[in-house]
Amino acid sequence: MDSDPPSEQTRWTIHGERSVDDTRRLRLSIASVELPDGVKFEQYVMRSPKAAMMVVLDDALENVLMMWRHRWIFDRWVWELPGGYVDPGEDPVHTAAREVEEETGWRPRSAEPLVSLQPNVGVADAENLLFLSRAAEYIGDEVDVNEAERIAWISLGSVRARIAKGAILGASSQVGLLHVLAFPPA
Structure with a gap:
């Protein structure tokens, strides 16, 4: 199945992630995010094992x-x-x-x-x-x-x-x- 090629114009940029908590089943962090139009904000991120x-x-x-x-x-x-x-x-x-x-x-x-x-x-x-x-x-x-x-x-x-x-x-x-x-x- 073919998919459309990604457009770099709409890609969000991550300027880093800092850990808030890290356990065996979850890593909670806060990412510094920049939108394509330059707006910057912080976003909570949860990472779990498969x-x-x-x-x-x-x-x-x-x-x-x-x-x-x-x-x-x-x-x-x-x-x-x-x-x-x-x-x-x-x-x-x-x-x-x-x-x-x-x-x-x-x-x-x-x-x-x-x-x-x-x-x-x-x-x-x-x-x-x-x-x-x-x-x-x-x-x-x-x-x-x-x-x-x-x-x-x-x-x-x-x-x-x-x-x-x-x-x-x-x-x-x-x-x-x-x-x-x-x-x-x-």
């Missing part, structure tokens, strides 16, 4: 494996795809498969790239890589109470209504699920 998630479909490609969990940041119960941060040196596809197994007790039978996204492009560098598995086998691990209240196979036919009700809220979960609905796997 995360990898997986859309796991059942053998019939009619249901998706999801986790029902509480997100304390906004105090809501939501359905999410399994996933987590990519460890240094780890292949993201291995991260996604490992996280599915650890968080749900199901082992993906396959893994293929689905899509990459940046959930908050204006202030964050937090690449989320999504993968697709067309089947999984139950390996019998119990659900980790720290990860989810329950694990369930959700009908793909119910996904749009769950998104509309706010039961599937995470950007990566929505993108992965809507991608599968828009471009059903063969």
Whole structure:
């Protein structure tokens, strides 16, 4: 696919970034930014390690494996795809498969790239890589109470209504699920 060449006339210039806080999962900094017209300002920047998630479909490609969990940041119960941060040196596809197994007790039978996204492009560098598995086998691990209240196979036919009700809220979960609905796997 061809893309339009970038125009240097509209490129923003970064004159430096100073660290505010640096932890294992987030580096917060303030960048000195200059717009093409010369306006200068400071912008908070959040940098996180890559995360990898997986859309796991059942053998019939009619249901998706999801986790029902509480997100304390906004105090809501939501359905999410399994996933987590990519460890240094780890292949993201291995991260996604490992996280599915650890968080749900199901082992993906396959893994293929689905899509990459940046959930908050204006202030964050937090690449989320999504993968697709067309089947999984139950390996019998119990659900980790720290990860989810329950694990369930959700009908793909119910996904749009769950998104509309706010039961599937995470950007990566929505993108992965809507991608599968828009471009059903063969």
